[in-house]
Amino acid sequence: MSDPSRPHILIVEARFYDDMADALLDGAKAALDEAGATYDIVTVPGALEIPPAISMALDGQENGGTRYDGFVALGMVIRGETYHFDIVSNESSRALMDLAVSESLALGNGIMTVENEEQAWARVKRSEKDKGGFAARAALTMIALKKKLGG
Numbered sequence: 817m818s819d820p821s822r823p824h825i826l827i828v829e830a831r832f833y834d835d836m837a838d839a840l841l842d843g844a845k846a847a848l849d850e851a852g853a854t855y856d857i858v859t860v861p862g863a864l865e866i867p868p869a870i871s872m873a874l875d876g877q878e879n880g881g882t883r884y885d886g887f888v889a890l891g892m893v894i895r896g897e898t899y900h901f902d903i904v905s906n907e908s909s910r911a912l913m914d915l916a917v918s919e920s921l922a923l924g925n926g927i928m929t930v931e932n933e934e935q936a937w938a939r940v941k942r943s944e945k946d947k948g949g950f951a952a953r954a955a956l957t958m959i960a961l962k963k964k965l966g967g
């Protein structure tokens with residue numbers, strides 16, 4: 817039984833790039849550990865699978881599954897040669913926004929969409945930008961806001 821006084825978070829990570837996923841996850845876990853939050857971690861192949869995974873977790877909550885106070889999405893989308901970058905980037909972010917608004921979710925979006933690996937590495941745990949940690953803190957902030965607003 818999780819401690820009701822501590823936020824319980826679901827981290828959904830896309831491991832399209834394993835090494836970068838590790839760095840994003842390190843940042844998110846460090847932020848959640850610092851805040852005293854508890855969390856589960858699920859892994860999906862790519863960023864496009866993150867919104868469906870969160871939707872599955874929401875369905876699970878209605879069927880006796882684990883209840884989550886908030887969600888953290890982690891992924892790295894790097895532009896290639898084709899239009900697929902735009903699809904993956906735009907559709908994953910749009911689906912997350914649609915879910916967050918329609919379900920009033922406390923969600924931190926840590927799906928990075930970058931032009932190249934240099935930009936990618938400059939935004940994970942091993943850098944001052946630490947987008948994984950930022951997404952985790954965003955989720956925690958929205959959990960507190962939701963409680964303040966009576967959600």
Ligand SMILES: Nc1c(NC[C@H](O)[C@H](O)[C@H](O)CO)[nH]c(=O)[nH]c1=O
Nearest residue numbers: 830832861862863864891892893894
């Ligand atoms: N190119 C990247 C992808 N592409 C894969 C998709 O996200 C998806 O898994 C596939 O289309 C099967 O449904 N995903 C990333 O996370 N990052 C990329 O750079």
Ligand SMILES: CC(=O)[C@@H](O)COP(=O)(O)O
Nearest residue numbers: 894896897898900901904
């Ligand atoms: C973001 C992507 O889907 C990308 O990695 C795919 O690369 P490409 O456009 O060269 O097939």
